[in-house]
Amino acid sequence: MSDWWKGAVIYQIYPRSFKDTSNNGVGDLPGITQKLEYIASLGVDAIWISPFFKSPMHDFGYDISDYCAVDPLFGNLVDFKELLEKAHSLNIKVIIDQVISHCSIEHPWFSESRKDKTNAKADWFVWADPKEDGSEPNNWLSFFGGSAWTFDESRGQYYFHNFLTNQPDLNFHNPEVQAAQLNNLKFWLDLGVDGFRLDVANFYFHDKDLRDNPIFPEGERSTVGVTDSNPYSRQQHIHSITQAENIAFIEKMRQLMDQYPNTTTMGEINGEHSLDIMAEYTTGDNRMHMAYTFDLLGEDCSKEAIEAVAEEFNLTLKDGWACWALCNHDVKRVVSRWGPSQSHPDFPLAAMALLLSLKGSVCLYQGEELGLPEGDVAFEDIQDPYGKPFWPEYKGRDGCRTPMVWDTSAQYAGFSDAKPWLPVDNTQQLMSVASQEASQTSVLNKTRQLITWRNQQPSLKIGEFTLLDLPGVLAWLRTTEEQQMLVVINLSASAQDVELPFANVAAQNPAGFEFSLEGHSLHLPAYQVLFATVD
Known part of the structure; x- marks a missing residue:
């Protein structure tokens, strides 16, 4: 498949x-x-x-x-x-x-690249000369804090790293x-x-x-x-x-x-x-x-x-x-x-x-x-x-x-x-x-x-998604040609009473959720969920 x-x-x-x-x-x-x-x-x-x-x-x-x-x-x-x-x-x-x-600073590619500016891997990483005052080539920052540039003494240039200094970025150009x-x-x-x-x-x-x-x-x-x-x-x-x-x-x-x-x-x-x-x-x-x-x-x-x-x-x-x-x-x-x-x-x-x-x-x-x-x-x-x-x-x-x-x-x-x-x-x-x-x-x-x-419900695996605006709860429809599934989730610490916008709702209860459904009136306690097929 x-x-x-x-x-x-x-x-x-x-x-x-x-x-x-x-x-x-x-x-x-x-x-x-x-x-x-x-x-x-x-x-x-x-x-x-x-x-x-x-x-x-x-x-x-x-x-x-x-x-x-x-x-x-x-x-x-x-x-x-x-x-x-x-x-x-x-x-x-x-x-x-x-x-x-990026790779490790100990990868053989980087070990060769840092030797000089003319070796076979010289352009495999992002190298740049310092500014005139010796500072970093630009203002780029590392995700882990500090500059994204580290000066390499052996090559006399800065190398770029989005993350740790031990993780030089490769030059995909x-x-x-x-x-x-x-x-x-x-x-x-x-x-x-x-x-x-x-x-x-x-x-x-x-x-x-x-x-x-x-x-x-x-x-x-x-x-x-x-x-x-x-x-x-x-x-x-x-x-x-x-x-x-x-x-x-x-x-x-x-x-x-x-x-x-x-x-x-x-x-x-x-x-x-x-x-x-x-x-x-x-x-x-x-x-x-x-x-x-x-x-x-x-x-x-x-x-x-x-x-x-x-x-x-x-x-x-x-x-x-x-x-x-x-x-x-x-x-x-x-x-x-x-x-x-x-x-x-x-x-x-x-x-x-x-x-x-x-x-x-x-x-x-x-x-x-x-x-x-x-x-x-x-x-x-x-x-x-x-x-x-x-x-x-x-x-x-x-x-x-x-x-x-x-x-x-x-x-x-x-x-x-x-x-x-x-x-x-x-x-x-x-x-x-x-x-x-x-x-x-x-x-x-x-x-x-x-x-x-869930693995047996085609609507939940591959169905289309339609958001529903119901007060106090999260609600949406998942829909395929053969099935329409209503999902209502109370992710709050308070019970919620909701009027569902559907006349024919058949509740499913795959994991023992607690709810009360009478017609289209739903009572959903704290941290409970309703799954229901809709005709």
Whole structure:
């Protein structure tokens, strides 16, 4: 099925924190293989594995020193092939991260490039002379704080890095760089992977003239920056990312993917006007299959904010396809980000219902099916290079990367027999897989029920989306020729009474939600959901 990815549920695995079988405190590929039956039991269509390639781990695998090798920390290529074979035997597709905009400072390409201005790789990275006063070539900033330029003594020039100084950006204006990265993708396609999650897919090209980015007017901030304290949020990133030349490379990538039937690309988009970029990058059948963005990964979970995002997606993407997420390895978990200040046991499933009912594909992040809150990581235990500079306003990404909790009674929650690279959160450990398996009313088992049911509803997988304006609740219709599904979600702490605009409504209850429906009068308690077919 060539469009299996449309409406798919994709389970994201952060391998460092999933399951450790080598007892070094870090998760690995055999650990993923060991837990594939569990993943299959969720009813998901695919897994997305965050980077496991050879890396000095300055940014935990997003700084790659060999694109075609498995880092020994995670295992080896044989381990990956075994993982791939077992996943396919369980009818699970395998999507892997591809971080091709930048690499590690320890990659052989950069080691050669920095030697001088005439070597074979001299133009493979973004080099520039200092200004007359010796300062940086322009005002571009790093996402992780400070200038995006670092001076290299051996070459006598600055090199550009959108992220850490250890992550130099490749020069995609050079056709050799494009060919090399396409060849790296081909290596994994030849092994049998089913697709790629493309890290910062709109960051490949930069402005050749290195023009300064304009500064936002006082009081305005970029949608790209994480916190107001990060200077990155004060610039309009119109020259350092999202350049017009990016489209032609995306089309080259799609030409390669089309040589491998039934594969897919899921591009991460991060930039001003991200929905417009998504629409441009996914339009037609010669660019990315779908795009993944941060529009529901922020703090605002008001009815107005969610409706605005859903409707703007619907109107902007047209023939493009979205991949939705409420959690990932870069943001605070949704239970802590959107949930009530006093934790409510019904919130996680209501949020899951929202995610599974939007038009598009879905990414679930490991532990989301358990309703895990953000992990608590003390300042002295922080590992994330992005965490310490902005503490305490922003504590980094470690809280969403704490080890997966498999067994409440086991040391380190069954993640490892050795001390994990990040501490196991005590609250999370009480919510382990083992503790939830035994209860049919647990978040885990209700999530399974919800996903299984959703996969049988064509309207929820591929149907059109129509936003409904009902007071106090989120509501929309998902429609195909054979089915029309009404979705009403109460994401508030108060019960809501709603008059439905339909005469013939047949309630569905795939996960034991509480509601009272008499005719078209609906009573929906706090954090409850109605699914109903409409004649």
